[in-house]
Amino acid sequence: MKQIAIYGKGGIGKSSTASNVAAACADEGYQVTIIGCDPKSDSSITLLGGHRIPTIMELMQQGMEITEDEVVFEGYKGVRCVEVGGPEPGIGCAGRGIIVAIKMLQKISTVMQDSDLIIYDVPGDIVCGGFAAPIRKGLVSETYVLTSGEYMPLYAANNICKGFARLGNPLSGVICNSRIVENEEDIVRAFADELGSELLAFIPKVDVVQTCERAGYSVIEKEPDCDISGVYRKLAKVIMERDTACEPKPLTDERLRELTG
């Protein structure tokens, strides 16, 4: 069983990448589970035809006795979707929500034992202990960093790698989600190389991804024959076959500026 987490700057496309990788793996016959750890609870929405599902935390908040079938929902090609949920921005503690919800999920469901692939879609940077819970609780065996070639997403990715290094967590690879930056693929490849890792995929920026998401679908489901679907399939294959990882060596800020200069 592969248990992966995709980290990266907020808004960089983690949920899009996670749901398309999940759909591509499901197409290949893998039993996939996606666990959305973002309080916005939208990680699985494009695997469920645009429908939102109840989150573990909202049911717990209501004092509900939770069972598996109330929080685990089947989406595209049997992908099992779970949303942790959490507070509105500016209140409470989303990180604690992840810790509590994952404990609850372990207690009430077997999805974390009987999947071929579990994807944790984790919010933004690892800004608190809770956001690192999937790693620190030993639930994640592979971590990937998603970035574009812009300075700020690279800065965030580099910071995340500092977190990995501190947690002793190896990095399985870097994925580039393009924002149409000049020499973008080269920049991110150089970044990955200097971390001691590898650029695993370059996902071009194309409108069809957004169009499908607005309709509530992954491109794999809605536009299976378009080029970008091929890119996601290739990335899914790489992830499923990936068996190497490195201890990332974060770059200095000066070096990051040089790379993006």
Next chain:
Amino acid sequence: MSPVPLTKEPTILHPRPSSIVAALYTLRDLDVDVVILHGPPGCSFKHARLLEEDGLRVVTTALDESGFVFGGHEQLVNLLRQVIEMFNPKRIGIVGTCASMIIGEELHEAVLEVNPDMPVLEVEVHAGYPNNTKGVIITLESALAVGILSDEEFQRQKVLLKEATEVEKRHGAASKAYLEPSRGDTKYTVAKRIIQLLKEGKRCINIMNAKKETGYMFADINVAVNQAAWELGSTSEIINMANLDENMGLDRVRDHARNINRDLEVMGVEVNEIIGGLDEYPITGETVNRLLAEKYPDFDFAVITGVPHAISMDNMQGMEVISVTNGPRQVLPLKEMGHEFVVVEIDLHPKTLGVSNIIESEFGATLRQLVQEEKE
């Protein structure tokens, strides 16, 4: 399937015992030598201090604002190393707090990093659980995981803890949204009443149903009832029941039972009926009920010390019931159960830490003094 609401329980407004503190006491019962509280320096201060009387050392990582923001892994690792060096412990406990658990501290990471030679019980607990028995269960799970508790004992403890929670919901501190603390009836009034009943030759069921070490003081009250009868030359029949089974519970709890039984024997008090072990106070009610129905019907009055609200009134309907508790919020529920008199032995628990003999209670002392005055 739509979500099923939990049975709505009343929101309890008064503060109640904390799961963190429950974890500390459980670690003591598991003969842990040192506990590291991973959190702010003031967390559980009072109990941490009291537990030193029982030989348990409690230290803290003393997380401050910086610790909350930047995490306390390093502090925990350093303190764990320091504790091993300073105290040479055979068993260590690490207990979470609200602060460290909210910020996602991983106790296990520190243990892995230090890699101590002795068992370390990691207790990821905070004070936000509605029932403090949760802190006990998490601690016992950890003890099970490191191999110092058998599965059989773990399962037994879980049953007892579940029942303890139910007892509190039925007639205890969790039975009402708000329970005002009360000192109950005066010791003078109640002692006078017991003397009167003994002088009238009324038949007495004298029950100690104590929780663990609190038995060292509650037993004194049951002893005093017997002594009062002797001193007064009362013809009252007194049946002593006590949860002093020496073969039940963790080693430390069995030791308490042995110590109290030894003292009772020296004092000449015979326990007619053993109703369970010192950790079985939540389930002794059934045994008492059965004994009352089968062997001791038609008694006139009962004195119940310890956790009196765990004993139902089913077979005590015709009896005058006098209870002694150490919970000021327990007075109203006991009165509502039908107890005529409720005495509160305030601050009993702290006095029973670090002792291995029956110690004098205020109520026991009052009763003895009034008996002497009666004789004069």
